[in-house]
Amino acid sequence: MTDAELDLYLRKYTDIEALLAACDTPENKEALKQEYHIHFSDTFDDAMFIPPGQDITFSVHTRFKPVASHRHSFIELIYIYSGECRQTINNKSVSMKKGELCILDTNTFHSIEDTGKDDIIINCLMRKSYFDWAFLSRLSGNDIFSGFLTHAIYENKHSNEYILIRSGDNDKISRIMNAILCEYFDKQPCTDEIISSYMVILFAEMLRVYKGDVNERNYSALKNTQITDIIHYIQDQYKTVTLESTARHFNFNSNYLGKVLKKITGNNFIDLVHQIRLSQACILLRNSDVSVQKIANEVGYENINFFYQVFKRKYNCSPAEYRENSRRSGF
Known part of the structure; x- marks a missing residue:
């Protein structure tokens, strides 16, 4: 899969997106949303979204349909491929633009507002077991970032934090993400190994560009x-x-x-x-x-x-x- 083919794939409407986009009135759109609404508890378990035997999965967020406040037992990486994303994380309004990433710790409440046709949001869901020792050992370059992941994976507490990475101008991250998505949505021999290698590179590059501060927290x-x-x-x-x-x-x-x-x-x-x-x-x-x-x-x-x-x-x-x-x- 080339970058151009990936772009076509991601922009193509799913059946539900096509129906939502075709709604001629807000009332019809709301009725359709309710018809396709699935009632979950406010806590999503990894077994619901990550296939058995896998530690990582990627999906494309459904456009034209907001997501109610929820939390999950896995770590989520949100990447804005195109457009923007407006969400609320722990009662705080957070806006993201093209090329930016957000890592949500376990048990972090967040919701996503309505999205338009150009708002293509990639969800990367990772079990805690995805971050093995070899992966974590490469994150020593940034105490806050590595501390966040170590805490999310190993602390026996209810984590509820996030890291926002303003990487919209970083072409390297967009190229890495494109390579990962091309592999994932067009699987070839050794796809899993290649994705794992790219993920290490992605997180290393995120360490380089991360300039912000996590919500107030004692990492001493x-x-x-x-x-x-x-x-x-x-x-x-x-x-x-x-x-x-x-x-x-x-x-x-x-x-x-x-x-x-x-x-x-x-x-x-x-x-x-x-x-x-x-x-x-x-x-x-x-x-x-x-x-x-x-x-x-x-x-x-x-x-x-x-x-x-x-x-x-x-x-x-x-x-x-x-x-x-x-x-x-x-x-």
């Missing part, structure tokens, strides 16, 4: 513990890293660091290390014929039996079965 705990730097360190040293070596590197007491990581991520230090090691093991299993023994040693496990135990506990299958299943499915 995250700043003081340098959480994304710590994640990056663990990711880099995962084969031999220990809580003690990490604490020494960041000049922390090891007990204190362990408690901070547990509070922020919900996992013990060793669980974080296992997660990173197993993720690396899966990459090798999918993409090489290296023996399971060598893979276990390569990712930091000296005891092969222990590697089998933690792998099966995580993936509910043996490493060999994982390799066979991934190749059978064409992953």
Whole structure:
């Protein structure tokens, strides 16, 4: 799909948009809206909108139809492809123009006003699990931004914030978004891998252009513990890293660091290390014929039996079965 084909695809009316656009009176339009209205609770769960087995999905907002105030358990990225978007976020009026983005934290109430034919709004919905350690470790360049995402994903609180990125003049972001949407709406081999790579680039570019301030919030705990730097360190040293070596590197007491990581991520230090090691093991299993023994040693496990135990506990299958299943499915 080319950029021109993407533009035609996004501007083409859906059936409901065609009916709404053809309404000759406000009364008829309102009646049609009610006919197509689906009654939801004010909280949208990710299972309602993100297909099973996927962590990210894209959709085009229905034009000519406002959306009532709601919140959701997933993280939402709103991108204005064309026109504008007027919404209310936590009782605050927020206007967005072409090329701008907004990231909504979990449990953030927002509503969208009526839109016109040129108001093309892209919704990117992401489960918390989409942001793995490799992704988060690359967000250390901006404490507010990375703190926001870390909080949204791992804090056991009712989050309700957002970040507005005034990127309307940033051609690079629009090119990245076009590339992502072309891949998503015209799927090819390796589409998921390409989109994942583009998303890392997109968020990195968003870090560069982000100049604003999040709603008033105390990020001192995250700043003081340098959480994304710590994640990056663990990711880099995962084969031999220990809580003690990490604490020494960041000049922390090891007990204190362990408690901070547990509070922020919900996992013990060793669980974080296992997660990173197993993720690396899966990459090798999918993409090489290296023996399971060598893979276990390569990712930091000296005891092969222990590697089998933690792998099966995580993936509910043996490493060999994982390799066979991934190749059978064409992953």
